[in-house]
Amino acid sequence: MRESDSPLKSILRGIVFILYFPFHLIFQIAKFLWIYVIATPLLWIWAQILQPVLQFLWRTIFRPIWHYVILIPFNWLWRSFLLPIFQFIWEKVLVPFLRILWFKILYPFLYYVFYFPIYLLWKYVFCWFYKEIMLPVLHYCKIVTKWLWLYLIFYPIRWFWRTFILIPIRWIYREWIKPIKDWLKSIF
Numbered sequence: 001m002r003e004s005d006s007p008l009k010s011i012l013r014g015i016v017f018i019l020y021f022p023f024h025l026i027f028q029i030a031k032f033l034w035i036y037v038i039a040t041p042l043l044w045i046w047a048q049i050l051q052p053v054l055q056f057l058w059r060t061i062f063r064p065i066w067h068y069v070i071l072i073p074f075n076w077l078w079r080s081f082l083l084p085i086f087q088f089i090w091e092k093v094l095v096p097f098l099r100i101l102w103f104k105i106l107y108p109f110l111y112y113v114f115y116f117p118i119y120l121l122w123k124y125v126f127c128w129f130y131k132e133i134m135l136p137v138l139h140y141c142k143i144v145t146k147w148l149w150l151y152l153i154f155y156p157i158r159w160f161w162r163t164f165i166l167i168p169i170r171w172i173y174r175e176w177i178k179p180i181k182d183w184l185k186s187i188f
Contacts, residue, residue, distance in 0.1 A: 009132055017137045024141040025148070 013133055013136050013140075016133050017140055020137055021141050021144060024138075025145060028145050
């Protein structure tokens with residue numbers, strides 16, 4: 001234990017660990033389920049079924065309709081009428097208004113009302129809390145999650161595999177298959 005760790009920090013870390021760990025565990029389980037149970041089958045369905053069908057529909061039906069019915073007429077309308085009007089409005093009306101709005105009203109308000117207090121809060125409260133409390137709690141959450149994975153899932157599955165599957169398979173091989181194999185080798 002470091003000398004800079006005080007009993008108050010340890011108590012605070014324990015409280016944060018007790019409050020945070022259930023969410024951490026739920027997140028790890030959800031991440032596992034998302035990656036291996038949901039995302040992988042959905043990616044296969046997308047790549048093997050949906051994407052080829054949608055590509056065929058896009059190439060044969062929707063792309064020609066999009067190109068000839070929507071894109072070409074809108075492109076002509078945009079270049080001929082809409083773009084010059086929008087350029088005039090942007091350059092002569094909106095840019096001067098937005099400059100005045102930003103430099104005279106929004107920037108000072110946002111700087112002194114939001115940024116500066118949040119900066120001070122981060123620098124003097126949240127940064128300390130993150131470094132001294134959350135990082136050790138995240139480290140211990142990782143250790144406890146690994147421990148739970150090993151002792152509640154991995155070791156019982158390994159024990160079940162070794163006890164009820166591997167040992168009978170070895171016995172069957174040693175008592176039945178190997179003698180038959182040796183006998184067939186001796187004949188041929």
